[in-house]
Amino acid sequence: MKKIGFFVGSLRKDSYSKKVAESFARLLPDGYQAVFVELGELPLYNQDYDDFGPVPESYQKFRGEVKQLDGVVFVTPEYNRSVPAVLKNALDVGSRPFGKSVWDKLPGLVVTVSPGAIGGFGANHHLRQSLVFLNVPTLQQPEAYVGHITDSIAEDGTIVPGTEQFFQTILDSYLAFLEKLTK
Numbered sequence: 001m002k003k004i005g006f007f008v009g010s011l012r013k014d015s016y017s018k019k020v021a022e023s024f025a026r027l028l029p030d031g032y033q034a035v036f037v038e039l040g041e042l043p044l045y046n047q048d049y050d051d052f053g054p055v056p057e058s059y060q061k062f063r064g065e066v067k068q069l070d071g072v073v074f075v076t077p078e079y080n081r082s083v084p085a086v087l088k089n090a091l092d093v094g095s096r097p098f099g100k101s102v103w104d105k106l107p108g109l110v111v112t113v114s115p116g117a118i119g120g121f122g123a124n125h126h127l128r129q130s131l132v133f134l135n136v137p138t139l140q141q142p143e144a145y146v147g148h149i150t151d152s153i154a155e156d157g158t159i160v161p162g163t164e165q166f167f168q169t170i171l172d173s174y175l176a177f178l179e180k181l182t183k
Helices: 016-027 047-052 057-067 085-095 121-133 161-181
Strands: 002-008 032-036 071-077 108-113 144-146
Touching (some): 002 016, 016 071, 016 108, 016 161, 057 085, 071 121, 108 161
Parallel strands (some): 002 032, 071 108
């Protein structure tokens, strides 16, 4: 069973990004397990912890969880045309200490979510830029910008069928990409 880590870039209880990530997780076929990795408990990255200790237990737990994954899915809103701090911090915590990044070679998918029209374009591209440096090969096509998310959520909080089919198309492409890279 391959483990796919889901990293949600919003801490809000009723986050649209969380709802989208949960929808993607439900669409995973047999043979894949969704693992939601908590980001909100990580203190801001400080290299002194790694250099001089003590390393926070939350850093150790987070790094250990990511090391167990076969792939990573980032679902995030856009804050000020960029990546939310909680997600950037998680990237930093996982990338250190130098030379021991837990992200290295994990196949990735970037999904950005916004109530606006451009679907988190800025966050999507900033995140991809960081992932290139972290050596996370990322699905290039189809791109996953989810604009007007409020129109895609039913009254019961689920994703409407047309949008869910779009998610399935993206997920199928990502899983084919992951399988190609993890043979």
